Amino acid sequence: MDPKSASNLSFILNKPHDVQFSDKPVPSLQGPHDVLVAVNYTGICGSDVHYWEHGAIGHFVVKDPMVLGHESSGTVVEVGPSVKTLKKGDRIALEPGYPCRRCQPCLSGHYNLCPEMRFAATPPYDGTLTGFWVAPADFCYKLPDSVSLQEGAMIEPLAVAVHIVRQAVVTPGQSVVVMGAGPVGLLCAAVARAFGASKVVSVDIVKSKLEFAKSFCSTHTYISQRIAAEENAANIKKEAGLEDGADVVIDASGAEPSIQTSLHTVRMGGTYVQGGMGKSDITFPIMAMCLKEVTAKGSFRYGSGDYKLAVDLVADGKVDVKKLISGIVQFKEAEDAFKKVKQGEVIKILIAGPNEKIESSVSAVAATA
Numbered sequence: 073m074d075p076k077s078a079s080n081l082s083f084i085l086n087k088p089h090d091v092q093f094s095d096k097p098v099p100s101l102q103g104p105h106d107v108l109v110a111v112n113y114t115g116i117c118g119s120d121v122h123y124w125e126h127g128a129i130g131h132f133v134v135k136d137p138m139v140l141g142h143e144s145s146g147t148v149v150e151v152g153p154s155v156k157t158l159k160k161g162d163r164i165a166l167e168p169g170y171p172c173r174r175c176q177p178c179l180s181g182h183y184n185l186c187p188e189m190r191f192a193a194t195p196p197y198d199g200t201l202t203g204f205w206v207a208p209a210d211f212c213y214k215l216p217d218s219v220s221l222q223e224g225a226m227i228e229p230l231a232v233a234v235h236i237v238r239q240a241v242v243t244p245g246q247s248v249v250v251m252g253a254g255p256v257g258l259l260c261a262a263v264a265r266a267f268g269a270s271k272v273v274s275v276d277i278v279k280s281k282l283e284f285a286k287s288f289c290s291t292h293t294y295i296s297q298r299i300a301a302e303e304n305a306a307n308i309k310k311e312a313g314l315e316d317g318a319d320v321v322i323d324a325s326g327a328e329p330s331i332q333t334s335l336h337t338v339r340m341g342g343t344y345v346q347g348g349m350g351k352s353d354i355t356f357p358i359m360a361m362c363l364k365e366v367t368a369k370g371s372f373r374y375g376s377g378d379y380k381l382a383v384d385l386v387a388d389g390k391v392d393v394k395k396l397i398s399g400i401v402q403f404k405e406a407e408d409a410f411k412k413v414k415q416g417e418v419i420k421i422l423i424a425g426p427n428e429k430i431e432s433s434v435s436a437v438a439a440t441a
């Protein structure tokens with residue numbers, strides 16, 4: 073595709089529920105190691121929907137119009153003079169956050185914690201729901217022939233799950249309980265299975281999500297009830313035959329009752345990882361954590377090796393991300409797609425890039441969750 077003659081139409085959030093399409097100038101390479109990528113597909117993440125609805129996530133506030141989107145795949149259309157790993161025409165998964173590479177977290181191998189991170193669609197930085205995107209070549213992951221560009225757009229949420237499951241240090245034979253069966257929870261469950269967990273229990277409050285989880289990868293499911301956290305935990309353990317508790321519990325819901333249940337579900341000396349992002353402050357069962365000597369960790373985005381492993385898991389057939397794609401819609405239908413995600417009936421909708429020719433439309437996207 074020739075960027076000179078193609079559209080760089082972008083989907084821009086002005087303020088909550090106020091969006092527009094605008095043809096922006098095609099960006100130029102910023103350095104010799106950069107590549108220019110034509111965006112093929114972009115998934116809608118809960119954080120995009122949150123910005124669209126509320127204009128802010130925590131202290132990240134949309135003050136100026138911002139292009140949404142950060143879960144993208146694309147095709148390389150231009151490479152900088154120092155790029156050795158990619159060439160024009162390569163199909164890639166696009167890692168959407170670029171750290172400074174010089175600070176202490178970057179140098180210690182935790183670039184996801186870089187305070188200078190420039191992350192797509194996190195104010196003040198524009199996102200990838202656009203025609204063309206400039207990225208450092210080492211943040212672009214070439215897709216093997218067996219992996220489609222649609223699957224390539226699923227690498228971002230899969231990398232989030234890879235990071236969470238790595239934080240949990242899941243090993244073969246372990247039992248893992250995952251709170252939440254949205255895209256991130258489902259992918260955590262799948263990655264835990266791929267890492268060798270023998271029991272993976274998905275917990276949610278929506279029955280259809282658990283039915284999907286069972287068909288996707290989970291060995292057990294449990295519908296969380298409006299009862300005390302200890303009771304929910306006892307039910308989960310009974311349901312899954314985990315009398316002593318689970319080796320690992322992951323929260324991928326961000327919901328306070330689920331976090332509380334997690335600490336009562338994990339075994340003595342087990343591991344708890346916080347992946348969900350909900351309220352900033354909650355009531356946390358700290359005595360359970362103390363008395364059980366629980367290892368509790370946070371997990372934020374993805375770091376060294378996570379994107380590459382995510383691509384490998386898809387290429388090796390270990391995680392079938394295709395099953396999570398509820399539908400693909402035209403670029404001009406982006407706002408309708410956001411509304412559909414907000415209704416909560418779909419797992420993942422992909423928006424085709426503005427230069428991508430597709431037949432599907434938002435009205436054809438069936439409910440899957």
Ligand SMILES: NC(=O)c1ccc[n+]([C@@H]2O[C@H](COP(=O)([O-])OP(=O)(O)OC[C@H]3O[C@@H](n4cnc5c(N)ncnc54)[C@H](O)[C@@H]3O)[C@@H](O)[C@H]2O)c1
Nearest residue numbers: 252253254255256276325326327330347348349371372373
């Ligand atoms: N740590 C990170 O870097 C990172 C990255 C991306 C997303 N996230 C967060 O991960 C979470 C999951 O993301 P997602 O895209 O799958 O979101 P989602 O909203 O699609 O999924 C959340 C799921 O949790 C379920 N849920 C709600 N209350 C529950 C409860 N009490 N018990 C059990 N389940 C409950 C919901 O029904 C839903 O299925 C969100 O909080 C999101 O903000 C974190």
Ligand SMILES: OC[C@H](O)C(O)[C@@H](O)CO
Nearest residue numbers: 117119129194228232373
């Ligand atoms: O997958 C990446 C996440 O969506 C983002 O980090 C967002 O949730 C917070 O900025």
